Amino acid sequence: MGDVVVIGAGQAGASLTARLRAKGFEGGITLVGAEPAPPYQRPPLSKAYLLGDMARERLFLRPEAFYDEQGIELVTGDPAIAVDRKARTVIAAGREISYDDLVFCTGATPRQLPASVGGDLEGVVTVRTIADVDAMRARFAPGARVLIVGGGYIGLEAAAVAAKLGLEVTLVEMAERILQRVASPETSEYFRELHAGHGVTLREGVGLGRLTGTGGRVTGAELTDGSSLEVDFVIVGAGILPEIALAETAGLDIENGIRTDDRGRTSDPQVWAAGDCASFPWQGERIRLESVGNAIDMAEAVADNIMGADKPYTAKPWFWSDQYDVKLQIAGLNTGYDRVVVRDGGAARSHWYYAGDRLLALDAMNDPRAYMVGKRLIEAGKSPAPEAVADPDGDLKALLKA
Structure with a gap:
């Protein structure tokens, strides 16, 4: 097996490198991060961490010792500054790092x-x-x-x-x-x-x-x-913008992010991309998802494909937001909706997005049951009757059997 270099030590980069080792990859792995901290969760930054309810160490995705134990060279506090695709090298931390496969997990940057x-x-x-x-x-x-x-x-x-x-x-x-x-x-x-x-x-x-x-x-x-x-x-x-500067300088195709095929491969067959920085085909269009779920799932799919799986990545969009005592959970993408069905259960409330008779997405506020059922319906391609969804006394689980 060859060597893999991953640029970007966030959720996607950490997930990808861990997946490679879990799948038995025996080559060298180098994970290059611009920040001095090891890979960590970003969502709690604007919530629990800012409130002081979460210690710094609890943000870390894995103990620092994990990377040594797994034979993953973790380079932090020193971003990659150049990529030579002909020589297959990355310049970071004042040295050249050779690769057989390179993955961009560079994430996004705030406007x-x-x-x-x-x-x-x-x-x-x-x-x-x-x-x-x-x-x-x-x-x-x-x-x-x-x-x-x-x-x-x-x-x-x-x-x-x-x-x-x-x-x-x-x-x-x-x-x-x-x-x-x-x-x-x-x-x-x-x-x-x-x-x-x-x-x-x-x-x-x-x-x-x-x-x-x-x-x-x-x-x-x-x-x-x-x-x-x-x-x-x-x-x-x-809002945020995909971090594409290094990929663009390296001559990769850019289209609302680093353009990939359905395997996560860029315009260079030895270079891949995953997470917030990557745009990919989905249901006949090209999208880019900014979410923890996508970062993990796409990174693991790319790791599998580097290992030879040759399987398309099928995104299952989901998101969440915590505000005060409200947990918002979102499943699907509401692009193109023409109707919103409201299910009002008092403290629990959900909004279901339809395009004609087709269920596209839902927003669930303090309603984990609606979220779980809606997510399964969307992933299965099922669209319950709006009247059944709107009835707060109706059995949500029954919708899965219809």
């Missing part, structure tokens, strides 16, 4: 505010790495005024943590409603009411004009509706 609107002021932060959260934690003092730019899940999760810690929270979303890109109006309304009930000021249909500061530090914001507010710091939650 930044440009300097022209004050994005370079001290006190403007993002939530993506342990270092990000460690640096901003001291700012989360009761009574501090925080502006959150972006009403997607990252922004809403940060707002929930800030509100729970007693901060004065204002969130601005340039679109007409929060979660507009990813969820139905019904789901947006649910979370709008949830946040308002916890004292968060939501400003929808309002963008950031520019940030203002004193002595290089942010102190205020001017919004597109002409209003202004004083702030102590700003969290930018305006």
